[in-house]
Structure formats: C-alpha cells, structure tokens
Amino acid sequence: xxLSLARRISQxxxxxxxxxxxxxxxxxxxxxxxxxxxxxxLAVTICPIGLMQNLVIYGTVPYFWxxxxxxxxxxxxxxxxxxxxxxxxxxxxxxxRKVRINNVASYSKYVVLIGTVVAxxxxxxxxxxxxxxxxxxxxxxxxxxxxxxxxxxxxLIHIATLFVTLVGMVVIARFWCRYLCPIGALLGLxxxxxxxxxxxxxxxxxxxxxxxxxxxxxxxxxxxxxNHNCIKCGECIQACTLDALTLxxxxxxxx
Amino acid sequence: xxxHATLVGPAFKALSQCILCPTVILLLLAIGTFSVYAQEPxxxxxxxxxxxxIAPGEKTVFNLxxxxxxxxxxxxxxxxxxxxxxVSIEPSPETINRVSPFSKATFVVDVSASExxxxxxxxxxxxxxxxxxxxxxxxxxxxxxxxxVTISEExxxxxxxxxxxxxxxxxxxxxxxxxxxILGTILLWRFAGLTLPLYLVLVLLVGGGLTYGVIxxxxxxxxxxxxxxxxxxxxxxxxxxxxxxxxxxxxxxxKKLEDDVELIVFYAPWCHSCPxxxxxxxxxxxxxxxxxxxxIDVDEKRDxxxxxxxxxSNRTVVPAILRLETGEVIFGVGExxxxxxxxLGVEK
Numbered sequence: 001x002x003l004s005l006a007r008r009i010s011q012x013x014x015x016x017x018x019x020x021x022x023x024x025x026x027x028x029x030x031x032x033x034x035x036x037x038x039x040x041x042l043a044v045t046i047c048p049i050g051l052m053q054n055l056v057i058y059g060t061v062p063y064f065w066x067x068x069x070x071x072x073x074x075x076x077x078x079x080x081x082x083x084x085x086x087x088x089x090x091x092x093x094x095x096x097r098k099v100r101i102n103n104v105a106s107y108s109k110y111v112v113l114i115g116t117v118v119a120x121x122x123x124x125x126x127x128x129x130x131x132x133x134x135x136x137x138x139x140x141x142x143x144x145x146x147x148x149x150x151x152x153x154x155x156l157i158h159i160a161t162l163f164v165t166l167v168g169m170v171v172i173a174r175f176w177c178r179y180l181c182p183i184g185a186l187l188g189l190x191x192x193x194x195x196x197x198x199x200x201x202x203x204x205x206x207x208x209x210x211x212x213x214x215x216x217x218x219x220x221x222x223x224x225x226x227n228h229n230c231i232k233c234g235e236c237i238q239a240c241t242l243d244a245l246t247l248x249x250x251x252x253x254x255x
Numbered sequence: 256x257x258x259h260a261t262l263v264g265p266a267f268k269a270l271s272q273c274i275l276c277p278t279v280i281l282l283l284l285a286i287g288t289f290s291v292y293a294q295e296p297x298x299x300x301x302x303x304x305x306x307x308x309i310a311p312g313e314k315t316v317f318n319l320x321x322x323x324x325x326x327x328x329x330x331x332x333x334x335x336x337x338x339x340x341x342v343s344i345e346p347s348p349e350t351i352n353r354v355s356p357f358s359k360a361t362f363v364v365d366v367s368a369s370e371x372x373x374x375x376x377x378x379x380x381x382x383x384x385x386x387x388x389x390x391x392x393x394x395x396x397x398x399x400x401x402x403x404v405t406i407s408e409e410x411x412x413x414x415x416x417x418x419x420x421x422x423x424x425x426x427x428x429x430x431x432x433x434x435x436x437i438l439g440t441i442l443l444w445r446f447a448g449l450t451l452p453l454y455l456v457l458v459l460l461v462g463g464g465l466t467y468g469v470i471x472x473x474x475x476x477x478x479x480x481x482x483x484x485x486x487x488x489x490x491x492x493x494x495x496x497x498x499x500x501x502x503x504x505x506x507x508x509x510k511k512l513e514d515d516v517e518l519i520v521f522y523a524p525w526c527h528s529c530p531x532x533x534x535x536x537x538x539x540x541x542x543x544x545x546x547x548x549x550x551i552d553v554d555e556k557r558d559x560x561x562x563x564x565x566x567x568s569n570r571t572v573v574p575a576i577l578r579l580e581t582g583e584v585i586f587g588v589g590e591x592x593x594x595x596x597x598x599l600g601v602e603k
Contacts, residue, residue, distance in 0.1 A: 026482065027478050027481050027482035029475070031477065037489065039488075039489040041567070041570065043570075046477050046478065046480070046481040050480075050481070050489075051477050054480045060473065063464045063467045063468035064464065064465060064469065064473035064477060065477070066468075067467075068465065070460045070461050071461045073457075074454075074457050125487075125488070125527060126488045126489070129488060129490055131490065135489050139484075139489050139491060140489075140491060143484075143491055148484075148572055148587065149492070149587075150589055150590075152492055152493075152589050153493065154490045154491060154492050155491065155492075158490055190457075193450070193454070193457070251450065251454055252450055253450060
C-alpha cells in the first residue's frame with residue numbers, strides 16, 4: 001500500500017474518532033492525541049490543551065494528563081500531527097506552498113504553549129480556547145446552528161483567528177503546525193526519542209535535496225531527519241529516488 | 256496634531272487633582288457592595304475524619320477541609336467554634352488569608368475533652384466567615400457549621416491523615432529527585448549516547464502518571480471538564496463577573512408581571528458565567544413575587560436537564576435557564592437581561 005494512502009486512512013480514523021459522538025456515546029476518558037476541541041458537539045475525547053488549562057486553573061498536579069502526553073510522545077511524537085490530528089489533516093489539504101523559512105521561527109509554538117499556561121494561571125480562565133481556530137470550526141460554528149452561540153464579539157474573534165490561520169495555511173504549508181500549535185510543541189519535545197521515527201541511510205543519500213523540496217514542514221530531512229518539527233508524514237520518503245529514507249517503529253539506539 | 260504625551264499629561268493632572276474622584280469611587284464601591292446580588296457561599300467545609308471520637312481527658316486532631324467551588328477567590332477565612340462545656344477547641348491557623356478558585360485549604364483543629372465529660376454525642380457549632388469579590392462588589396459570607404463529635408470511653412480516634420500544617424518538609428524530596436532523575440537521563444542521552452535510562456524513565460512516567468492519575472480519579476475529573484460546555488470558557492461568549500445592573504425598563508416591566516413564573520438555573524461548579532446568570536435571575540426575582548427560582552447543579556438533575564436539551568449526547572451546556580411552565584430554555588449570558596425578559600413573556 002502506498003504510504004500516502006495509508007496516511008489518508010489513518011487521518012480518516014483520526015477524523016472518525018473526532019466525530020464519534022454521532023453514535024451518541026458521549027464523552028469518554030480519552031485524551032485526544034492532537035488538537036480537537038472537546039466542546040465540539042460530536043466530540044468523545046478530551047482536548048489536551050483545554051484540559052491542561054483547566055488543570056492549571058484548579059491547581060491540580062496533572063498525573064493523568066502527563067501520563068497520556070508522555071504515552072503519545074513516546075509512541076509517535078509529532079507523528080500524530082501527520083497521521084491522526086484532524087486539524088493537521090486540514091493543514092494538509094491546504095498545503096499548496098511547501099516553502100522553507102528559517103526554522104528558528106518554529107520555536108514560536110513554544111511561546112504559544114508557555115503563554116497558554118501563563119494566561120490560564122493569570123486569568124483563571126481558558127484564554128487559549130477563546131482564540132483557538134479549532135474551537136471556531138468545531139464549537140463556535142456548530143453551536144451557532146444549534147442556537148447556543150450568537151454572532152457576538154467572542155464569535156467574531158473566533159472567526160477572525162480561523163480566517164487568519166486559514167490564510168496562513170494557504171500561504172505557508174502546515175502554517176498552524178509549524179508556528180502555533182501548542183500540542184505540536186508538546187509532542188515535538190519527544191520527537192527525537194519516539195518509537196515511530198524517520199530513519200536516514202546516509203550511505204544511500206546523495207544529498208540531492210528532493211526530500212527537502214517535498215517537506216510540508218519546510219525541513220531538510222537529508223541534513224536533520226530527527227528534527228523536532230518532523231511530523232513523519234513520509235512525503236520525503238516518496239520523493240526520495242534512492243530509498244534513503246524510511247519510517248520505522250522501534251526504540252532509538254542513539255540520540 | 257498633538258502628541259500622546261501632550262494629551263496624557265494634562266489629563267492625568269486633571270484626574271489626580273479631582274477631589275471628587277475618591278468620593279465617586281467610594282460611592283461606587285458602596286453601591287456595588289449593597290447592590291442586589293447572589294451572596295451565596297462559595298466554600299464548603301468538611302471534617303476529616305468525618306465523625307471524630309474522643310475519650311474523656313484525651314486530645315485529638317481533625318482536619319477542617321475548606322474547598323472552593325468557585326472562580327472567585329475567598330479571602331480572610333476564619334472559623335470560630337462555639338464553646339461547649341468540657342470541650343476545648345482550637346483551630347489553627349487563626350485565619351486562612353486566601354483560598355484560590357477551585358483549590359483547597361485546611362484548618363487543623365485540636366480538640367480536647369475534660370476528664371469528667373459525660374460520654375455521648377455532641378454537636379460542635381462553628382461560625383465560618385469569609386469574603387469574596389466580584390468586580391467591585393465584595394460580599395461577606397457568614398455561615399453556621401455543625402460537626403458531630405462522639406465522647407466515648409473507647410480509645411481516641413487518630414486522624415487518618417497527617418494535618419497539612421505539620422507535614423514533613425521532606426515531601427518535596429520525591430518530586431525534586433524525580434525532576435533531577437529526568438534531567439540526568441536527558442544529559443546521559445545527549446552527551447553519553449545512553450538511551451536506555453531515558454526510555455526507562457519515560458515508561459515509568461507513563462505507567463506511574465496514568466496509574467496514579469486514575470487512583471486520584473483524575474480521568475473522571477478530565478471527563479467531567481470535557482463533558483460540560485461552559486459557553487464562556489470556549490469563547491462562545493464573554494464571561495461576565497460584574498454584578499448585574501437592571502435597567503429602568505426591566506424594573507418597571509417586572510413590577511407589571513402578572514403570571515407566575517418558575518425558573519431553574521442549571522449551573523456547573525467550574526462554569527465561569529454561571530454566577531452572573533444566577534445573580535441576574537435573583538435580581539429579577541427580587542423585584543416581583545411572581546418569579547420563583549432554583550439553582551441546580553446540572554449533574555444532580557441530568558434527566559431533567561436532558562429532557563430540555565441542556566444535556567445533549569451526554570454534553571452539558573451551561574449556564575442554562577429553564578422556564579418550567581413553557582419548557583423554554585436560554586443558554587449563556589450574552590444579552591441576558593433582554594433574553595430573560597423575553598423568556599418571562601415581556602415584550603420590548
């Protein structure tokens with residue numbers, strides 16, 4: 001099976017889990033391994049960032065949350081961004097311009113992550129949720145049609161952030177995942193040790209750069225295949241004519 | 256065009272010289288304090304162990320656990336016990352200066368019974384006093400608490416948990432060692448190329464975190480948070496913390512209300528806008544005897560909430576105000592005064 005087809009099927013499962021509430025089973029105890037608003041009328045899983053903010057507000061030591069995040073990090077790291085997250089899938093569908101920009105800018109998502117925690121602590125409120133574009137798609141808009149939300153300032157702020165993010169995604173492939181996603185920042189911390197990882201055979205690599213041209217995250221897999229931003233989508237594997245890159249699922253022996 | 260500096264300077268000077276300003280601010284504070292608002296308790300008090308037992312002539316210690324279920328901070332919490340003859344009660348500390356939203360604090364209470372105290376059941380009565388503020392409106396809550404105590408010839412019950420104020424300072428040792436361990440394994444991994452210690456620590460974090468989290472029922476807490484749609488929390492509307500201020504039209508319209516109306520305000524403990532919705536209903540009901548109301552924690556009446564669309568597919572939407580006679584429901588706090596009037600059948 002082609003890698004891209006396998007990934008689309010996996011992304012389909014992510015979307016299916018995202019809207020599994022259509023079966024009427026209600027909210028479960030599962031923390032979603034991606035960005036997916038728990039306020040979505042069809043959600044059955046818990047948004048890790050929404051929960052994180054609530055735990056900061058309540059002053060709870062987040063054992064359960066930490067266990068879940070480390071599990072996801074250890075299993076696939078940012079592989080969930082490329083293979084499972086529904087908002088990542090939307091980013092994928094709008095990936096028209098795989099531009100390469102200075103990679104230092106991608107650390108901005110850690111600023112977003114820290115800012116989310118600090119804002120939750122300072123204001124005792126889930127401030128990130130109020131501007132989250134995923135919340136716009138999955139909560140604001142559906143609840144407008146369900147008669148709960150109204151067109152007011154918070155709604156318009158949500159729509160504005162969604163619009164800006166969508167424009168960003170069209171102009172720069174995976175714009176949200178690269179620069180702003182707080183769960184991407186969290187999972188990125190585990191990228192270098194996660195079992196699911198990209199492997200480079202340096203003996204085969206001719207350093208032609210075809211992989212870099214195909215990378216939606218603007219990375220150079222032939223130089224740094226273990227980058228904290230790698231979403232393990234496998235686009236580079238398909239672009240490589242020498243089969244130098246492969247996806248593996250195993251503990252890493254070396255850093 | 257004037258620069259900002261030239262505009263701000265005179266404005267600030269005029270403001271600082273305005274002798275009326277402090278008076279106006281004090282007046283606003285006074286109005287806020289005495290304005291109609293739901294002065295409801297935001298703290299709950301529980302004794303641990305639930306039913307202390309003490310032998311005559313013995314001493315025991317129990318914890319009085321203060322839990323906040325509100326987004327508002329409670330200040331200057333004091334608990335004063337009414338003297339019971341033959342029983343000496345001393346809570347420590349004298350005052351808890353601050354109980355943060357959704358947090359806990361503990362009074363350690365020393366109880367000693369005199370040797371000639373007859374055995375039997377006694378009720379300890381205490382007065383809990385604290386304050387909290389919403390915007391410029393501050394309220395003092397004064398509530399009476401009762402706790403049963405048994406005086407028995409049998410052995411004095413020992414408090415099952417170490418009182419918070421007397422915990423060992425070494426309790427920070429384990430987390431500190433844990434963080435050092437993680438840092439150590441990361442350093443080993445980066446500089447010595449050893450991956451096994453890091454994987455062991457990560458697997459330990461996964462197993463330990465999930466297991467201990469489940470033991471503490473954090474998975475249920477997480478599910479509870481996610482299953483409630485707090486309209487302000489996810490940015491469907493703005494949270495409102497100010498005291499509601501009814502317009503003159505509303506006041507006159509409420510006076511003319513003829514039909515009896517029963518309202519139920521469904522709330523959740525972590526809902527940021529629910530206190531505002533409750534206060535608005537209470538403020539309106541204070542204007543007319545035709546409105547009766549109840550505040551219900553949605554988890555306690557899920558069936559009723561579900562039958563009116565407040566719980567849909569196991570998801571709760573709060574705050575929600577239900578008019579029982581018609582079954583109509585309004586959600587959230589945006590333009591609440593107008594929508595509540597409409598719910599009451601008042602046309603503008």
